Amino acid sequence: MTAHVISISGITKDFPDVRALDNLNLQVSPGVFGLIGPNGAGKTTLIRILLGLVKPSAGRARILGHDVAKDSLRLRKRIGVLHEDPAFPKELKVLDYLEIVAKIYDSEKEPRRLLEMVDLSYAKNRKIGDLSAGMCQRLGIAQALIGNPELVILDEPTSNLDVIGRNEVLELIVKMHRDLGVSFFIASHILSELERTCHSVAFIHQGKIIEQGNVMDVIKKHTEGKFRIRTSDSELLVSALNDIHYLEAADATGPTTITVTIDPHKIELLKAEIEKVAKSLGINIYGVEPAYALEDAFKEMLHNA
């Protein structure tokens, strides 16, 4: 078995007016992996390079031991893919399309069972053009799984879905990994979902990987001593907090949120102080909580990048 399902070394991609990827290195182990980055960070370009749709300006990548540039055909037999905002032939019926894809893969997998798995059986005779965005996404997952893949690459798999649809997709991913041992490479900017689903993550920013590791380790590393204060006026409160000497840092991270860095032992002291300051300023404090989430770690990293 290959130690890494994906191994990327020194990938650079230059477009006429921008460098999308800059000497990017990444190793992905089997499991559910999340690639996190803001829009325009290079996630989709990286996926297109991995799929052989775009050629890199420099560097090389291997998936499941296959060189993506030289051995793309054999590689594609072993992976499944769902693009961001996927496009399927609108004229075809759902079941007919899956049957054709199964033949392309020469797969024994039964399309009807896959439709049941993604809860799309009721729409099997509908034309793809008549499906909602969420149904299309589920069809996309079904077609990605039809070739019995060892690795599934998903680009923003929940971007068109409502909350319930997102949960269903994430549960499906976890179930596929648990029951079938399929590895997933998920590119997304919805961090709360990746935090719930992934074993390890990497942060991409301006075409470079700025952090990589186990989800809990990454969160711990970048959120230690961080607390979030919810208030009615973050700008006013943050200027008042600058006078507190034991506070290491205080930043307004939103119109109603402040993230502070402090020795965790002094948090009760800070809470009392904040109440006093807020009263004198005439603003409300809605809560103080540990900033212990992937989103907080991501913001911290972007702040430092």
Add this chain to the structure above:
Amino acid sequence: MHSRYKSVVALVKLEFACTYRFPILEIMCAFILYIVYMAGAMMSFSFTVYIGRYPSWNGTAPAENLINFFEGTSKFALGNMLYGLMTPLVIIIPLLTALSIAKCFEDRTVHTLLTYPVRRSTLIGVKAILVVIVSGTITTVASVAVLSLFFPQEITANEALLLIVAIWLQILLLVSVASLFSILTKRVSVAALGTIGFWYSFQTLVTMSSVQGAVLYVMSPLIAVATTIWNAEVAPSPVDLPLFLIQSMILGLALLVISLVLFEKSDV
């Protein structure tokens, strides 16, 4: 069945469901049949006007003329029909090729299809070859039907065979050029109109130039064969004609290969 053939069969099925769906194929059949039939029947209309203006009262003349028309219509009518065949082909083939190839770039289904275990060249090759086979079959059937209906005495078996070869080569050339335009532009309208415009501009320029003969006959094998069957004043010699047809085939295949290589090498 070998898995590669299975995937090609699946791609053909996909292509028929997407590009040749109702009513595209039906309209195409009707249009080609209509144009070929009308071009062949033109002499029939002339004949009707003729007896209307100058009636012959000797009793049997109109009937004789009618029989003459069906049994021995002049080569002019035949040549007219063969030339007339170019018009629907030059319009339909680029449109169909662009609908098949450029459309999958335009609606981004090519991204999805290229994540499946299919070679890029197979994907585009299947699309291009299907256009050749479908339109070639329809045009051949239409032409043979009209020839046997209107010109049973005017064309020999060899000439008919030559004509069918020319039809297929003409379609191959048009598909190759349209494939190249589709891959370069990735837009249905630009690819279709570009190919039609290119074809008419090319013919106009070549007709005006001094080298018109060879270049025109290689690029338009249908015209080369039509002028030969028609016995036109300017027609390729019987010795040169097979050479022109072979060159047409080489050119068509070369352009198709260039399209496939271009697609293999380019970013999608």
